[in-house]
Amino acid sequence: MVTASTRNLRFHVKAMESIRSPPPSSLRATIFAEQAKLDTVSKLVRSEIMRRVRSKDTRPEMQLRQMIHAMGFRYRLHDKRLPGNPDLVFASRRKVIFVPRCFSLGHRCGAGTLPTSNIDYWKAKRERNRSRDRRNLRAIKRAGWASLVVWECDLRSQHYVRARVVEFLNRKSK
Numbered sequence: 001m002v003t004a005s006t007r008n009l010r011f012h013v014k015a016m017e018s019i020r021s022p023p024p025s026s027l028r029a030t031i032f033a034e035q036a037k038l039d040t041v042s043k044l045v046r047s048e049i050m051r052r053v054r055s056k057d058t059r060p061e062m063q064l065r066q067m068i069h070a071m072g073f074r075y076r077l078h079d080k081r082l083p084g085n086p087d088l089v090f091a092s093r094r095k096v097i098f099v100p101r102c103f104s105l106g107h108r109c110g111a112g113t114l115p116t117s118n119i120d121y122w123k124a125k126r127e128r129n130r131s132r133d134r135r136n137l138r139a140i141k142r143a144g145w146a147s148l149v150v151w152e153c154d155l156r157s158q159h160y161v162r163a164r165v166v167e168f169l170n171r172k173s174k
Helices: 004-019 025-037 043-051 059-070 119-142 152-156 158-170
Strands: 088-090 095-098 146-149
Touching: 059 088, 059 152, 059 158, 095 119, 095 158, 119 146, 146 158, 152 158
Parallel strands: 095 146
Antiparallel strands: 088 095
């Protein structure tokens, strides 16, 4: 039978255990965040990894180019005369296609998640990338060109991308 004094004793035992418990979750989170800031590779290795990140001829871009070429459309690559050097240029149609990487612009898919180290740098960099791309898309539109953005993650669904591209390229420009 549990009496009032037994309940009091249990309460006090629990209170004493909480005093000896590990640090609170907020302190554990702070410790974890500090450990996450540390890079797991040397600066030389990180530099080599970042050096290999390309802006042209990326895997998603090559995949889209192959798909569009197989559909019978012909295009130019990276026309420097247009703002933002679009990945694919369809000059006769006055249309361009951009193929951004999800990570570099912080897309709302799994690949666009923010790294856990150097968070302030990545937030600022992504914001600069986004504003640059918005500026380029506005300039393309002002020049009388139509644009389509095909995200890296969109290419997982070939049918979806194929339908979007065909609809975009066959649509009459205003």
